[in-house]
Amino acid sequence: GGSTGGNPLDTTSAAPSGSASGGGGKAVVGSFDFPESVLLASIYAQALEAKGVQVDEKPNIGTREVVIDQVKSGGLTIVPEYNGNLLAFLDLKNTAATTDEVDTALQQKLPAELEVLDSSPAEDKDSLSITKDTQTKQSLNTMEDLAKVSKDMTFGGPPEFKERWEARLKEVYGIEFKEWKSTGATTADALKDGSIQVGNVFTTDPKMAANNLVALQDTKNIFPAQNVTPLLNKAAATDTIRTTLNDISAKLSTQSLLDMMQKIAVNKDEPATVAKEWLTTNGLG
Amino acid sequence: MSWLIAFFDWLVEFFGDPARWSGPDGIPARLLEHLEFSALALALAVLIAVPLGLLIGHTGRGEVVVVVSANLARALPTLGLLVMFVLLLGAASVWPVIIPLVLLAVPPILVNTFEGIKGVDPELRDAAYGMGLRGGQVLGRVLVPVALPLILLGCRLSAIQVVATTTVAAYTGLGGLGRFIIDGFATKDYARVVGGSVLIVLFALVVQILFALAQRVTVSPGVSRRLKVR
Amino acid sequence: MGDGPPSIWEWIARNWDTGRVDSIRNLLTDHLTMSLVPILLSLVVALPLGLACVRWRWLYQPTSGLMNIVYAIPSLPIFMLLISVTGLSQTTVIIPLTFYGMAVLIPAVVDGLGSVPDHVRQSAVAMGFTPLRRLLAVELPIAVPVVLAGLRVVAVSSISLVSVGALIGQGGLGSLFTRAYQNPFMPPVIVGIVLIVALALVADGLLVLAQRLLTPWVRARKGRA
Amino acid sequence: MITFDAVTKRYPDGTVAVDGLSLEAPTGEITVFVGPSGCGKTTSLRMINRMIDATEGQILLDGVPVQGIDPPTLRRGIGYVIQQAGLFPHRRIVDNVATVPYLLGWDRRKARARAMELLERVGLDSALARRYPFQLSGGQQQRVGVARALAADPPVLLMDEPFSAVDPVVRTSLQDELLRLQAELNKTIVFVTHDIDEAIKLGDRVAVLRVGGRLAQLADPKTLLSDPADDFVREFLGRDRGIRRLQFVSTAGLRLRTDLTVEEGFGGGTAEPWALVVSADGAPVGWVADARPDVLEPFGTFVHGRDSMRSALDAALLSPSGCAVGVDENGKVVGVATREALDEALAEAADG
Amino acid sequence: MITFDAVTKRYPDGTVAVDGLSLEAPTGEITVFVGPSGCGKTTSLRMINRMIDATEGQILLDGVPVQGIDPPTLRRGIGYVIQQAGLFPHRRIVDNVATVPYLLGWDRRKARARAMELLERVGLDSALARRYPFQLSGGQQQRVGVARALAADPPVLLMDEPFSAVDPVVRTSLQDELLRLQAELNKTIVFVTHDIDEAIKLGDRVAVLRVGGRLAQLADPKTLLSDPADDFVREFLGRDRGIRRLQFVSTAGLRLRTDLTVEEGFGGGTAEPWALVVSADGAPVGWVADARPDVLEPFGTFVHGRDSMRSALDAALLSPSGCAVGVDENGKVVGVATREALDEALAEAADG
Numbered sequence A: 001g002g003s004t005g006g007n008p009l010d011t012t013s014a015a016p017s018g019s020a021s022g023g024g025g026k027a028v029v030g031s032f033d034f035p036e037s038v039l040l041a042s043i044y045a046q047a048l049e050a051k052g053v054q055v056d057e058k059p060n061i062g063t064r065e066v067v068i069d070q071v072k073s074g075g076l077t078i079v080p081e082y083n084g085n086l087l088a089f090l091d092l093k094n095t096a097a098t099t100d101e102v103d104t105a106l107q108q109k110l111p112a113e114l115e116v117l118d119s120s121p122a123e124d125k126d127s128l129s130i131t132k133d134t135q136t137k138q139s140l141n142t143m144e145d146l147a148k149v150s151k152d153m154t155f156g157g158p159p160e161f162k163e164r165w166e167a168r169l170k171e172v173y174g175i176e177f178k179e180w181k182s183t184g185a186t187t188a189d190a191l192k193d194g195s196i197q198v199g200n201v202f203t204t205d206p207k208m209a210a211n212n213l214v215a216l217q218d219t220k221n222i223f224p225a226q227n228v229t230p231l232l233n234k235a236a237a238t239d240t241i242r243t244t245l246n247d248i249s250a251k252l253s254t255q256s257l258l259d260m261m262q263k264i265a266v267n268k269d270e271p272a273t274v275a276k277e278w279l280t281t282n283g284l285g
Numbered sequence B: 001m002s003w004l005i006a007f008f009d010w011l012v013e014f015f016g017d018p019a020r021w022s023g024p025d026g027i028p029a030r031l032l033e034h035l036e037f038s039a040l041a042l043a044l045a046v047l048i049a050v051p052l053g054l055l056i057g058h059t060g061r062g063e064v065v066v067v068v069s070a071n072l073a074r075a076l077p078t079l080g081l082l083v084m085f086v087l088l089l090g091a092a093s094v095w096p097v098i099i100p101l102v103l104l105a106v107p108p109i110l111v112n113t114f115e116g117i118k119g120v121d122p123e124l125r126d127a128a129y130g131m132g133l134r135g136g137q138v139l140g141r142v143l144v145p146v147a148l149p150l151i152l153l154g155c156r157l158s159a160i161q162v163v164a165t166t167t168v169a170a171y172t173g174l175g176g177l178g179r180f181i182i183d184g185f186a187t188k189d190y191a192r193v194v195g196g197s198v199l200i201v202l203f204a205l206v207v208q209i210l211f212a213l214a215q216r217v218t219v220s221p222g223v224s225r226r227l228k229v230r
Numbered sequence C: 001m002g003d004g005p006p007s008i009w010e011w012i013a014r015n016w017d018t019g020r021v022d023s024i025r026n027l028l029t030d031h032l033t034m035s036l037v038p039i040l041l042s043l044v045v046a047l048p049l050g051l052a053c054v055r056w057r058w059l060y061q062p063t064s065g066l067m068n069i070v071y072a073i074p075s076l077p078i079f080m081l082l083i084s085v086t087g088l089s090q091t092t093v094i095i096p097l098t099f100y101g102m103a104v105l106i107p108a109v110v111d112g113l114g115s116v117p118d119h120v121r122q123s124a125v126a127m128g129f130t131p132l133r134r135l136l137a138v139e140l141p142i143a144v145p146v147v148l149a150g151l152r153v154v155a156v157s158s159i160s161l162v163s164v165g166a167l168i169g170q171g172g173l174g175s176l177f178t179r180a181y182q183n184p185f186m187p188p189v190i191v192g193i194v195l196i197v198a199l200a201l202v203a204d205g206l207l208v209l210a211q212r213l214l215t216p217w218v219r220a221r222k223g224r225a
Numbered sequence D, E: 001m002i003t004f005d006a007v008t009k010r011y012p013d014g015t016v017a018v019d020g021l022s023l024e025a026p027t028g029e030i031t032v033f034v035g036p037s038g039c040g041k042t043t044s045l046r047m048i049n050r051m052i053d054a055t056e057g058q059i060l061l062d063g064v065p066v067q068g069i070d071p072p073t074l075r076r077g078i079g080y081v082i083q084q085a086g087l088f089p090h091r092r093i094v095d096n097v098a099t100v101p102y103l104l105g106w107d108r109r110k111a112r113a114r115a116m117e118l119l120e121r122v123g124l125d126s127a128l129a130r131r132y133p134f135q136l137s138g139g140q141q142q143r144v145g146v147a148r149a150l151a152a153d154p155p156v157l158l159m160d161e162p163f164s165a166v167d168p169v170v171r172t173s174l175q176d177e178l179l180r181l182q183a184e185l186n187k188t189i190v191f192v193t194h195d196i197d198e199a200i201k202l203g204d205r206v207a208v209l210r211v212g213g214r215l216a217q218l219a220d221p222k223t224l225l226s227d228p229a230d231d232f233v234r235e236f237l238g239r240d241r242g243i244r245r246l247q248f249v250s251t252a253g254l255r256l257r258t259d260l261t262v263e264e265g266f267g268g269g270t271a272e273p274w275a276l277v278v279s280a281d282g283a284p285v286g287w288v289a290d291a292r293p294d295v296l297e298p299f300g301t302f303v304h305g306r307d308s309m310r311s312a313l314d315a316a317l318l319s320p321s322g323c324a325v326g327v328d329e330n331g332k333v334v335g336v337a338t339r340e341a342l343d344e345a346l347a348e349a350a351d352g
């Protein structure tokens, strides 16, 4: 919506919220509307609480577009981000791919109100996924393979994915779909029941394994690195927050993320419980 | 005032974009989908609620069922039902959306139909039987025409709620005007959110007008007392 | 933790009171706040507006027309648009619900005052009531049953509508639905639906009780009929 | 003929609405059921067309038990008129009247023609035919109700307090209308009312019921007034019973004197204390006392032969002369009934 | 005293409801406004307590123009009773009655005590005091309406068709009640009705209005019946005017014969054609004709001195003997009014 010449709604709420005082006292931890983000936010929140920070949680808010706005305005203090997606959000054209490239680019593009901390080795990449069936039938392995047949296929994913990637996919791989569907959280199911043939599923999503899905190889590195990276409202950030979150990022790995997500998705454990467990195991809780 | 200006900017942006007016993502397609969902849900609700209301109103048995079920159905959260049916039936079919909408639409129709029939002047019912009309004839030729304004009112209230609530269908990936709202929100494209909402409100207003017209056509002037006494 | 998903009872036990914002208990309190405030607020606003519509009849047409439109606006986009104004707070949910409540209550107040039989109003005038006193001592009390009937509708639908707020992260018990949707799991949905319906029925029951206490003359009438 | 044979109606809640009722409503006559509220009038009436079924006993229609007839069929052959007319608000007047003909499968054109004819018959302007019921006054609606009941020319007509919702003036005209119609049509009518005056005016026979649904008396109105069966009936008939009885006494036999009239401009000097001044065209002008021939005193008139003794008595009481002026249908004086003549006629009536 | 001084009411739509009305309603009397529907009765009444303001002319209350008085204050000093009673459905009967005392700031206890006293006065059981209006019958509600109007003991009472919604029997008892109350309380009452019988029964003075709100006649009931001002009034008074007039003629002066009574077991053989058989305790048993001493014929009675000539005439007409039986308040025979005696009394009445 940038073309409207400034969003008047934003100005109304531009003032940082009163809770964001200079000290290390308070923080509002938010998350996107998918379980992994909720989990990460819960890890942050509980770790901070353990450090005596007064935490207010706002889980499940919505998409990046909405959440980042809130961090900027001070409605949120901390959000668990993914460096690649954040960069793509700030600069759609940016083609940085590796973790370092992305982090460097990110520092340049970040608006003044925001601050990112260290990237964690834990990564959860975007992917274009298909079912094993489709894979064997059409012998698709890479996204280049997909470009040949994509015109007959229906794509499903979160609504914002189309905005962000439709042009890039066509430009880099020449991938064009017959139809774009908004499938949100049901993408994996939609793939399975055949209402879509290609879906955008995160690589750490336990549904990948559960539903026999495979990710097509991103041979041209279009999907950037997606390391878990805390995003902060600069004005509300304190050193306690910074060190606590950096400690977490250092300990977090892709495998531990996968393990935790497995517990949440299969055992239906609560994100908060899983987070607490991890914090305790890693001596951060 | 900046509010209003932004609002109109968004409307211009949304409706002024020619790309919006074609394709599977375009306004006409979404409008049609919205119409399909709403009409299907409403039709089903009418098919369930009107006969039931007629039966209960006519026989006078099962009044409690109406009151309790209507209250209960009003209390049911549509979003919860939606999720429940998605989990039960999968997201591919339209039923997870249609069933909650039908549940939402049934109570007003049921209650109004029932009240309409029950509220018909007992003298009138008496006169009808007294002239030798059979049970079904009394219902069809006297009670329904007289209760029609209330029955239509129930349908209208339901229709408006259904039109507004079909929006939520988009949450599970189905189409309809709700797509503009959910997708617009996801991408922070307020023009789309506003445009979609305006479309839904217009849709609801058109439904109101259609019902008003239907009322004019179907309800006898003797019941609506539209005619001036000459 | 055991392997495999917990039963619904286990799940409830685990999540009832975790001390975190999304414990069932906290959601329940949030839900209550977000539904009760609009109920009360809409009543407080609808009363004077309804009175004004009765006093100046010409006001009623446009007001009820406007309220008809308000009623046709889906809650979701309003929530979303309001986020930019009121932020991620409960206010965002409370404001639209208040308007929906008004859409029901203003006509209820007008109808309620309209249900005062003309001969009763006339005899009040004839006995020397001043207009204000007549309103307070005669007309409003007689309007109570109709207004309360409207309030019951508002209460039940507010409680059930709050859950839509979950789509912007402010839905009280509704967040159980979004959570269960993102991470497919039935117990939270069941718990959410049951609690919301229960809340609605309790609220409804309380209002019925209030009606009995406030309007003994209506109850007595039913008792005899 | 409608025959009640030991009919009892007990409602499920135990109320005995009608208790062992036996009576006959003869063909071509108006039988009126009258009695206090709750005495079972409506119940009795509705058992005839099986809107209510009798608990015990049976009702015969020309000797055929109604229990054996399918209710809708039975009802189509019996006209039914109720208090608020019960017109169908969604149908035009003409279609309301044609309801039963339509039901009987008459040709639409024929049914409507019949309806128009009936509207005229009950005294309604044919312009009203295309209106809806709400566009009619209460009295007009009642007339339509009667027309509707007559539409299929049923031999039997049941009327349940048909005129009790309209104001007294309209009510009187509806009653007169009914009597006129009945003189033409000769239906078997059962008429329910709680108004004893109406019962006496309309009924060929009046059945007085007491609460609990027992018959207190069945008699023609005159007998009822002169010979109430018991205190209940006497009480129910109310005051003025003696005066009202005179309604059934004709003035045809009333002896009139023609020697008491004088022309206008009369100067006094007859042998009688009073003389009636009559105008040139025969209309009464006033009484003059012999003592004061220039003062015109009030007078009262009755139509000789048509009006009842009640009118004659009233006319006599209006004048200081104590005499009633008998006139013809055109208002011309035909003679004077003196107090002696009245006394004579009244004594005769009391004896008869 | 209430004075209408050339009062005109023109509604905004141009309807002239009352046109130059001038009359007085004297203190302590019942003045009845009567007339056909729409003749401006209600409008006239409501101008007194300023529920409607006159367009021209003025209304004085004991010489003070009502225009000068603040309406609520004015109204608290004037009782007002209307057709549907207008009771507050949400208040108990006792609180309904105490409404004006509460408004006047009386102590709650005192107001309720006053209400209870009034309920008793209008003939209501004190057990009803704690009920709600809908739990009362129409007649009882009307009584409460009257009690409520009387609560603050206002000198003036306005009553707008107060009894027209209840059935005739209850209506009669309410009318009697009102007359009894008025005999005790001596209020200045303005009473509106469209029922001429009610007007005649209740009114000390009756004002007949014609449509357009013009006064047709203002007179006491007897004068009204004997001397209607014009055809409109005559028409409005309706039939039986002569008979009804007898209502105002007392039987006190009626000559009774005491020589016509015989004891039970009488065997025949008086000089008279008829004899009245009286039981041992003085109650009438029946007439016997000299010719057939074993057959008891019906009789009619009137309370001598209390009942009117109308009752006496009715009693005479009930019997073949033509004589009315005069009894005392306890039903004991005090004498017999022969036809000659009645004629005599009637002639006297007609002259007066």
Ligand SMILES: Nc1ncnc2c1ncn2[C@@H]1O[C@H](COP(=O)(O)OP(=O)(O)OP(=O)(O)O)[C@@H](O)[C@H]1O
Residues within 6 Å of the ligand: D011, D012, D013, D015, D016, D017, D036, D037, D038, D039, D040, D041, D042, D043, D044, D194
């Ligand atoms: N459906 C019913 N169930 C029980 N009792 C009934 C029913 N209908 C009538 N009754 C009772 O039967 C008795 C006779 O009722 P019905 O209606 O025949 O009286 P009515 O003479 O027509 O009275 P009204 O003059 O008031 O119309 C009354 O006591 C009434 O309460």
Ligand SMILES: Nc1ncnc2c1ncn2[C@@H]1O[C@H](COP(=O)(O)OP(=O)(O)OP(=O)(O)O)[C@@H](O)[C@H]1O
Residues within 6 Å of the ligand: E011, E012, E013, E015, E016, E017, E036, E037, E038, E039, E040, E041, E042, E043, E044, E194
């Ligand atoms: N508010 C009004 N505006 C215009 N005309 C009115 C109004 N109120 C009454 N009228 C007219 O004034 C006339 C007198 O009305 P009013 O109510 O005084 O009659 P009424 O004698 O009491 O009649 P009823 O016996 O029917 O009660 C009628 O023609 C009526 O239609």
Ligand SMILES: [Mg+2]
Residues within 6 Å of the ligand: D041, D042, D043
């Ligand atoms: Mg009846």
Ligand SMILES: [Mg+2]
Residues within 6 Å of the ligand: E041, E042, E043
């Ligand atoms: Mg009036």
